[in-house]
Every structure is written in structure tokens, then in C-alpha cells.
Amino acid sequence: MNFDLSEENEAFRAVVADFARSEIAPHAERWDAEHIFPTDVVLAMGELGLFGLPFPEEYGGSGAGLTTLCVAIEELAKVDASMAITLEAGVSLGASPIAHFGTEEQKQRWLPDLCAGKALGGFGLTEPDAGSDAGGTRTRADLDETTGEWVLNGEKAFITNSGTDITSLVTFTARTGPGEISAIIVPSGTPGLEVQSPYRKMGWHASDTHGLTLTDCRVPEENLLGERGRGFAQFLSILDEGRVAIAALALGTIETCLAESVRYANERRSFGRPIGSYQGVAFQCADMAVMADNARLLTYRAAWLRDQGRPFKQEAAKAKLYTSEAAVSATRTATQIFGGYGFMDETPVSRMYRDSKILEIGEGTSEIQRLIIGRGLGLPLE
Numbered sequence: 001m002n003f004d005l006s007e008e009n010e011a012f013r014a015v016v017a018d019f020a021r022s023e024i025a026p027h028a029e030r031w032d033a034e035h036i037f038p039t040d041v042v043l044a045m046g047e048l049g050l051f052g053l054p055f056p057e058e059y060g061g062s063g064a065g066l067t068t069l070c071v072a073i074e075e076l077a078k079v080d081a082s083m084a085i086t087l088e089a090g091v092s093l094g095a096s097p098i099a100h101f102g103t104e105e106q107k108q109r110w111l112p113d114l115c116a117g118k119a120l121g122g123f124g125l126t127e128p129d130a131g132s133d134a135g136g137t138r139t140r141a142d143l144d145e146t147t148g149e150w151v152l153n154g155e156k157a158f159i160t161n162s163g164t165d166i167t168s169l170v171t172f173t174a175r176t177g178p179g180e181i182s183a184i185i186v187p188s189g190t191p192g193l194e195v196q197s198p199y200r201k202m203g204w205h206a207s208d209t210h211g212l213t214l215t216d217c218r219v220p221e222e223n224l225l226g227e228r229g230r231g232f233a234q235f236l237s238i239l240d241e242g243r244v245a246i247a248a249l250a251l252g253t254i255e256t257c258l259a260e261s262v263r264y265a266n267e268r269r270s271f272g273r274p275i276g277s278y279q280g281v282a283f284q285c286a287d288m289a290v291m292a293d294n295a296r297l298l299t300y301r302a303a304w305l306r307d308q309g310r311p312f313k314q315e316a317a318k319a320k321l322y323t324s325e326a327a328v329s330a331t332r333t334a335t336q337i338f339g340g341y342g343f344m345d346e347t348p349v350s351r352m353y354r355d356s357k358i359l360e361i362g363e364g365t366s367e368i369q370r371l372i373i374g375r376g377l378g379l380p381l382e
């Protein structure tokens with residue numbers, strides 16, 4: 001057994017932590033308050049090599065594993081969930097489908113900029129009436145044989161990184177025939193692709209999220225990603241890696257809640273003593289420390305299995321389920337420990353409280369993770 005990350009990963013962690021502390025932490029509160037997507041900082045994350053971590057060097061990646069990506073996401077999440085999700089979605093949802101299923105030509109065309117963080121890709125699976133049940137996709141893509149083009153019509157909801165200044169593409173799932181869902185790449189700016197106004201969200205204010213409308217949107221036939229009719233299955237397989245990355249995001253959140261709560265419990269006094277001297281507060285910190293350890297072990301076990309080329313679907317679901325629910329608990333507890341200050345916007349744990357709820361929803365809700373785990377146990381779940 002070895003519970004240590006490699007020396008390379010720890011050295012890399014220090015670099016990302018330094019970047020997060022100096023380039024993100026001082027601005028996170030303002031971006032949150034003003035709903036700003038900081039394109040320049042995202043480009044700087046690209047220069048640091050974060051967006052190319054798990055991709056082959058020939059496309060500008062660094063050939064590192066999911067473990068290394070998790071280290072980067074964990075460190076960003078310690079200071080700002082919005083930048084952590086921008087990286088997570090850029091890699092797991094934007095670039096990964098192309099890296100996994102793209103033709104050589106598609107990889108050459110799209111991956112270098114995505115790996116360099118000069119461009120972001122979106123992943124258009126969810127629709128206003130189909131989220132958990134993404135097989136209920138209504139968006140259609142009909143092949144116009146005369147022009148050799150796909151004609152897309154439909155609507156997608158809640159698509160991350162889909163409307164930034166540097167978004168280069170969105171991969172859409174669409175019905176291409178009876179019982180057939182395929183994935184099709186639509187470059188940004190294609191006539192017929194309308195990016196709706198940004199949502200007003202409970203959290204993740206500095207992350208870019210839009211609804212998208214497709215109206216007779218035409219792209220060349222060769223923009224089909226992977227096999228025709230396999231789009232849904234492809235996306236499901238991509239989501240397993242994304243779930244481990246979301247677990248890393250939750251882990252970073254819990255770790256900051258723990259550190260901030262211990263610091264505050266030592267400093268803040270009531271009835272003449274530090275609040276940390278009361279068991280009611282100290283035990284909450286102890287519970288958070290257990291959550292942080294559990295979250296770390298589940299996250300890095302799943303990432304390690306993936307990097308070993310071993311099955312990891314169940315472990316990814318368990319990591320996502322546990323860490324996201326623990327992050328919601330930890331942020332609630334930390335906010336309580338901060339008392340009235342916990343309710344103030346300038347206290348980081350207050351932003352983390354709002355930012356954490358989505359972790360139980362995005363990339364498969366907690367109920368969907370329980371469904372996957374239950375099926376893995378051999379239960380006849382529908």
C-alpha cells in the first residue's frame with residue numbers, strides 16, 4: 001500500500017497552489033459578486049498547462065493522468081469553485097470527447113487550442129426536459145444528403161463554458177434516427193446556434209453557463225464525433241472521469257472549510273474562551289477532518305484505478321456521491337462556525353456554501369450515483 005502521491009504530483013500541487021493563491025484568491029469574491037468570467041485568468045491557467053494535463057503530447061497535452069488533473073482541480077477549488085469547474089468542464093467535457101472519440105483530423109483541428117487553454121469546449125447533453133434521463137434527448141440532427149450537412153434543431157440547458165469569449169465549440173447530442181443518438185461538433189458562431197443570456201445562479205457565479213438553441217444549424221457531415229448512434233454511450237463513458245474530477249473539486253472545498261473553521265475556532269472568543277474550546281464546535285471540526293480524509297481516499301482511489309487502466313465506474317460514482325454530499329455538509333458546518341460572519345459575502349465559506357450545492361446535481365445527481373452503485377451491487381433497479 002502507498003497513500004502518497006508521487007513527488008512530481010506534489011511538486012505540481014505546489015505550483016498550482018501558488019497560482020491559485022496569487023492569481024485567483026484575491027479576486028474570487030469580486031468575480032462572484034459581479035458575475036465575472038475572468039478570461040485573462042483562464043488563459044493564464046492555460047499557460048500553466050492545466051487544460052492539457054491528461055491529453056497526449058502530440059496535441060499539446062502533457063500526457064499526465066487523471067490523478068494529476070485531480071490535484072490541479074483540488075487546489076483551485078480550495079480558493080474558488082468557479083475556476084475549478086471551468087478547468088474541470090474544459091478538460092472533462094470540452095476536450096475529452098474529442099480526444100477519446102475524434103478522428104485524427106478532428107483532433108488536429110480542435111485539441112491544440114483546447115489543450116493550451118486558448119479555447120474552451122462545451123458539452124451539450126442536458127435539455128430543458130431531459131437531464132438525468134438524457135436518453136430522452138429531443139434535439140434532432142437530420143442529414144441533408146444533397147449538401148452533406150447535418151441540420152440541427154433543438155434546445156440544450158445549463159451548458160458550462162458554452163458562451164465565453166474563447167469558446168470554440170460545443171459537442172451536442174442529437175437524435176439522428178429512430179432510437180439513435182449521435183454526437184456532433186458545432187463550432188462557435190455557426191449560424192443557427194444561439195447562445196442564450198447567462199443564467200442567474202445560486203453559486204458558481206464566475207463560471208459560464210448558458211442555454212443554447214439550435215435552429216436549422218448546419219455543420220458538415222464530418223463533424224459527427226465517433227460512431228453514428230453511439231453519442232449517448234460515448235458521453236456516459238466520458239462522465240465517469242468527470243465525476244472523479246468533480247470529487248476532487250468537492251475535496252478542495254472541504255479542505256478549505258476545515259482549515260478556515262479550525263483557524264476561526266482558535267481565534268474567535270465567546271464567554272471568555274476560544275469557541276474551539278467548546279466541544280460543540282471542536283467536534284464539528286473533527287467531523288469535517290474525517291470528511292476530508294474520506295473524500296481524499298475515495299477521490300484518489302478512483303483516479304488511481306483510472307490511471308492504472310482498471311475499471312473505475314463504481315468507484316467514480318461512490319467518490320462523486322460521498323464527496324459532493326460531504327462538501328454540502330462541510331460548507332454548512334463551516335458557515336455555522338463563523339456565526340453571523342458566515343452569512344456575510346466577504347467570508348469565503350459563505351461563497352463555498354452557495355457554490356457547493358450544485359456538486360450534488362451536476363454530472364449526475366446524487367440519486368443517479370446511488371442508482372449506479374445500486375446496480376453495481378446487482379440490485380434490479382430500473
Ligand SMILES: Cc1cc2nc3c(=O)[nH]c(=O)nc-3n(C[C@H](O)[C@H](O)[C@H](O)COP(=O)(O)OP(=O)(O)OC[C@H]3O[C@@H](n4cnc5c(N)ncnc54)[C@H](O)[C@@H]3O)c2cc1C
Pocket residue numbers: 089093122123124125126128129130131132133157158159160161201204209358361362363364365366367368371
Ligand atoms: C451550473 C450547471 C452546470 C451544468 N453544466 C452542464 C454541462 O456543461 N453540460 C450538460 O450537458 N449538462 C450540464 N448541467 C446539467 C446537469 O448535469 C443536470 O442539471 C443534472 O444532470 C440533472 O438533470 P435535471 O436538471 O434535468 O434534473 P432531473 O433529471 O429532472 O431530476 C430532478 C430530480 O429527480 C431526481 N431523479 C431523476 N431521475 C431519477 C431516478 N431515476 N431515480 C431517482 N431520482 C431521480 C434527480 O436526482 C433530481 O433530484 C449543468 C447544470 C448546472 C446547474
